[in-house]
Amino acid sequence: MTQYIKADKFYYPQETKSGGYLEVTDGHFGKWLSDLPERAEVLDYTGYQIAPGLVDTHIHGFAGHDVMDCDPAGILAMSRELLSTGVTSFLPTTLTSSAERLTEASKTVAKVAGTEEGAKIQGIYFEGPYFTEKYKGAQNPSYMKNPSLEEFANWQHAANGLIKKIALAPEREGVADFVSHLTKQGVTVALGHSNATYEEAKRAVQAGASVWVHAYNGMRGLNHREPGMVGAVYNLPNTYAELICDGHHVSPVACDILMKQKNHNHVALITDCMAAGGQPDGDYMLGEFPVTVENGTARLKDGGNLAGSILKLKDGLKNVVAWGIASPEEAVRMASLIPAISVGIDNICGQIKEGYAADFIVLDKDLNLLATYLNGEKVWEG
Template sequence: MTYFLKADRFYFVDETKEGGYLPIVDGHFGQWQSDVPGDAEVVDYSGKQIAPGLVDTHIHGFAGWDVMDNSAEGIHAMSEGLLSTGVTSFLPTTLTSSFDQLENVSATIASVADDVKGAKIQGIYFEGPYFTEKYKGAQNPAYMFDPSLDEFDKWQKAAGGRIKKIALAPERDGVASFVSTVTKQGVTVALGHSNATYDEAKKAVDAGASVWVHAYNGMRALTHREPGMVGAVYNIPNTYAELITDGHHVSSVASEILMREKGHDHVALITDCMRAGGQPDGDYMLGEFPVIVENGTARLKDSGSLAGSILKLKDGVKNVVDWGIATPEQAIRMASYVAAKSVGIDDVCGQLTENYAADFIVLDKDLELVATYLNGEKVFEA
């Protein structure tokens, strides 16, 4: 089956096309064209814009569920709920936990990964457990240890090879050999929840690490004598910075500085969303910790520290445009192509490129979500 999308604007990876038509052929993108035959079936989104489906590479929960619930039902609910946020591909993200719990969660995600009806599971992200206590955030330090290839291999086996990304603290013992080994296996290593010095961070990058976990949050700050983790984020090239753009985790000014230092092509917008995403304010759990959700934030009850977010990725995109720190093209790219590229899944998602699965979103002129499509079929309408 073939139909043609008509819209005012199409956001491609390297250019934006004004007007014209994008063919959808058997659930895949064709090549944009300026005109169509008179008898063509046209889906008319005049006055609207077409962008790639968004890609969330760091998300713990949504719609009342958390990845660490170890529930197949919960993974399905997350997948379907995320369509309302413009996300069509995601990496279910774990928290620091026991070896057994992480093994069980990996197996559960693997058991449903190919069957979800909503946003596609393009891999698993292990956020931890190889962190350090000083910047533990909403993670349990009881489970924080030095990296172990033997442990990781068992998790990866349980996951059916689906772990695409793992985060650790550079100052842990054995990091260089661990990073070198798993990156050769095609796993992206991210650095965060860390009190590492600039030099410790650089050694981890030299070994193969390439992503910074939610830049600024959970990491040693920059000072003029010890540039720390934040200095490393700014200064080490060819690395990607995750960024939460809810306006609470990072100020608009700090976000702007990050984009200037890294370039918009090396900043990946993420949500770090927890189970209260898409839910009313109130009491929730993040892993083993009680959380209160109010005033647009999720905070640990005991300390008041931020505990993930309730951000929807479509709103993160809109925020950076509204703050005047990114164009619509840059914002959409950071939440789709750049995010996908940062974890090596840009070969399957994050762009309106010919022969890719037709996963896309329809936006109005103000970047508000109108509809979400998977494989060329409308699966959500605002």
């Protein structure tokens, strides 16, 4: 079956097309046409704009469910509920935990991947456990250790090969060898929760690491004598910075500086959302830690540190435009194509392109989310 979507604007990877019609055939994107074929079935979104479905490559939980609950039904519920945030593809994200618990989390996601009815599971992201304590954030330091290829191989086996990305601290022992082996296997290595010097970070990047975990947060800052992790984020080319644009984790000014340093094509908007996302204020858990959610933030009860976020990716997209630090085109790309590129899944999602699954969102002129489509079918409406 073929239908044609009529809209004011279509966000393509490298350009924005005004007006016209986007062909969708059997759940896949076709061509963009300026004129309508005869006797065509039209889906009329005049006054609105069409963007690719958003891609969240760093998300721990949503709607009361957490990846570390190791509950198949919870992962599926998270997938369904994410449609209301404009997300159509995501990487369920683990936390630093015991080897056994991480094996269980891997098995759980692998068990349901491919059966989800909502946002598509495009892999697993292991945030940890190879971090260092100084910038532990809301991660349990008692499980932090040096990287092990054997241990990772066990997790990847449990995950049926689904682990697409793993984060570690560059100053850990054996990092260069670990990074080199994993990147050859097609696994993206991210750097964060780290007190590394600029040189330590640079060595990890030279070994193949290519992503910075939530830039600025959980890492040694920039000093004029020791540029540190933040200096490495700014200065090392061909790397991608995750960024939480909720206005709490990073000031809009610091977000702007990062975008100017790396350019918008190397910044991936993420949420780092935890189970309380989409839920009322109150008390929640992030992994093993009690968290209080109020005033738009999730904070550890013990110490008050930020503990993930309750950000929805559609709002991060809107924020960077409202702050005047990105155009709508740049914002859409940073929330869809760039995250997909950063973990090597841009061949299946993150862009409107002929032959790709027709996963897309409908936005009004103020970038508010009106509807979410998966495989050409409307699956959520505001």
